[in-house]
Amino acid sequence: MxxxxxxxxxxxxxxxxxxxxxxxxxxxxxxxxxxxxxxxxxxxxxxxxxxxxxxxxxxxxxxxxxxxxxxxxxxxxxxxxxxxxxxxxxxxxxxxxxxxxxxxxxxxxxxxxxxxxxxxxxxxxxxxxxxxxxxxxxxxxxxxxxxxxxxxxxxxxxxxxxxxxxxxxxxxxxxxxxxxxxxxxxxxxxxxxxxxxxxxxxxxxxxxxxxTDELNAYRVFETLNARGVRLSSTDLLKNYLFSVLHRNSEHPNEMNALEDRWEAMVTRLGNESFPDFLRIHWISRRSFVRQSELFKTIRANVSKREDVFELLREMDEDLDTYLALTAPEASHWPPELKGYAQNLRMFNVRQPFPLIIAAHRRFEDKDFLLILKSSVIISLRYNVIGCQPTHQQEQIYHAAAQKISGGEVATAVGALEELKGIYPNDDVFRGAFAEKIIRTTNSHNLRIVRYILCALEKQISGHDYEFDSDSFNVEHVLPQNPEFGWEIFSDEEADAMIYRLGNMTLLNTGTNKILGNSGFAVKKSAFANSDFELTRKIAEDYFEWTPGRIATRQRWLARLATSVWRISQLS
Structure with a gap:
């Protein structure tokens, strides 16, 4: 500027x-x-x-x-x-x-x-x-x-x-x-x-x-918003689109139609979320653009009244899909699709959205389901467990979305081929999972651990548990606050091991409360009678609980996880 x-x-x-x-x-x-x-x-x-x-x-x-x-x-x-x-x-x-x-x-x-x-x-x-x-x-x-x-x-x-x-x-x-x-x-x-x-x-x-103009005003919005001063770039975008109609000779019925459609979208999205939706919509159909360049890009590409109404028509078409991803409980998607959307929201991963929206527009139900499920698997491997950088990931999702929107890729299998670069292979994923620490001191991380353990439990026992159920808790075998009976762990070892996935399992809520910080010998007896196969195996396989046992169990869980979160076309 x-x-x-x-x-x-x-x-x-x-x-x-x-x-x-x-x-x-x-x-x-x-x-x-x-x-x-x-x-x-x-x-x-x-x-x-x-x-x-x-x-x-x-x-x-x-x-x-x-x-x-x-x-x-x-x-x-x-x-x-x-x-x-x-x-x-x-x-x-x-x-x-x-x-x-x-x-x-x-x-x-x-x-x-x-x-x-x-x-x-x-x-x-x-x-x-x-x-x-x-x-x-x-x-x-x-x-x-x-x-x-x-x-x-x-x-x-x-x-x-x-x-x-x-x-x-x-x-x-x-x-x-x-x-x-x-x-x-x-x-x-x-x-x-x-x-x-x-x-x-x-x-x-x-x-x-x-x-002096809308572009400079938008840059001011971006700068102030980055510094924590929340301004409404939504209003600025709206004013620009209306100004395009105005300078192309105003038609009152068109202005009113645009106003009604715009307000309906903003009402459904909320003013703060609108620029995020607009960027994801744009990426799913057109060029890759960062949020800071969004207004400049729109101004360069939307300059005639027909451009304005085409943009609104396309946004209308994508809005329901975006809302189904951001607020899945309120969507009309079937339970399986809702579940995958809820997983993405729990992971706090939005990078696949342009791909998913493009797939929803162009693919049949079976292929769309595969794309959505695969997005969850990649997000678990790449983001949740791997903690890999998201810049490259976003670019690859965008490139795949472009090929779907442009008709170059017509099937889910073809789209998945475009995602190889962000799919950690089995060895990489297994290695990352075997070392993963997730601190369950906040509710978000605790939900992710419950999700992971329930999926692993289903893999070995066939029982499908609702991971948000109040009937069971996450049990830290080595307690979060170890007292008597845990002297085998030094303070440093305890700090390093408590939040390892290998130290966590599932346990009935009542049993979990009774056991509290008991030593392993006491817990082992309760584990042997657990409803969960994951938990019974601890009692069957381990005579004592040590740092080495935790690492061993986590390597076993990693092998199990590799078969749960796996895309056969890419593995």
Missing amino acids: SAQNFKTENITYRKLISNGLIYRIPRFQRDYSWTEEEWEDLWADIMETIRPGGESAHYMGYLVLQSQDEKSYDVIDGQQRLTTLTLVILAVLKNLHRLIDENDQPECNRQRIDQIRHTYIGYLDPVTLISRTKLTLNRNNDHYFQTYLVPLVHLPQRGFRASEHSLRKAFEWFDRKVGDYVTASGQDKGVVLASLVETMSDRLFFTIISV
Whole structure:
């Protein structure tokens, strides 16, 4: 991003809003959504700046603005704060009008109204009473804002959108707060109201980031998000797509259709997840792109109105599959497919998503099932057990997805051939499994261990246990807190061995609680009567429990695991 396309400065609310510039909420930016919780926080911040001995300045965060002429700005991020501060100013004006109605220094308060309105709101045409405001809201909110709130007329309450009701409620809430504040002051009310506006406008300040186009704005989003400041790149993407329709001559029915489809997708996904879905969707059909380059890539490839609607149509087509992977419980997939999707979510692995989505579009059910199951197996071998780097893995999944989408690969077997580079062979997997340590001190790792042990149990006994069942627990043969009877292990050996997979097995919940930290001789008797073959074999095969025995058992489990998580076409 070149310096001439990017500018940042810290300025007060007064300097921001009283400088003759115009601020517009882009037409299809999200609606006003603040609630009483945010109003309370803002009012508390304002009060802190004006009370004696309070803050001399209060930081209001980032505003991201886009402009080509440095006279009018699109508010890319910060619209909720700017809109609400304007409502606070309007609430002050309403209270000044009441003073005039009460014949309380009418001439002085009339002058105050004119000055405050001109400085912070704009002006009303004296003939038409049409407002010329410094701030323009989005297409859903601006009519209510300009028609009722800015002129300070009667506020109708029926037949409006939820966001318009939110605007009205926010204004009425601040109107009461301002009135209570003035009454409690016990001083000249007109002076108190004017001082409130002057003080808050001098002591509230923002960091303004000004950019010249959508691409630079998107880069700002990526930079700030990487630093933990959550901005909505979803809104920026939406605004760009709508701008494409707008510059290709606006068709109201098309704009409304796009709005409806977009909002339906965002509602189903959630605002935060939308860019993730869009990237995975894009990779599954088109070129590989990193999140930081997504907007640039879309802007380069979606430049005509037909491109916009093709993108939305394709996103609609992939949305159900993506949601079935991220929220499998709510999907309509059969239980076997849901189970594999749940495994991927438990592994916290998303790299196969583009491949899976492409396969769902192009393959028959049998081949899709093989791709999904194979993705789980590769994820267990490569990610969970192998802890291999994901960069190469993502590229290989993408390349396979491209060949499926382009028709070069027409079967699941053909697709699997493309994944050889990220399928650890049996020797590599067996070696990694034999040394694997999984600390079960958090619930996520504990679920993975339960999943692994249940799969191994099924392999040797044929019994299929639900790994999330409350009827059994993971038993650490060498306890997590070893006491008497475990002197054979030094402290260093205990620390190294407790979370080895070879030290873990399955045990009925009640038995597990009774055994606690007992020595191996006591545990062995209970293991011999266990329902689990994995656990009975410990009692049958081992007279004592030592570091060497743990390593031996884990090598046996590794051989068993190699036959459980195996893709015959690749092995």
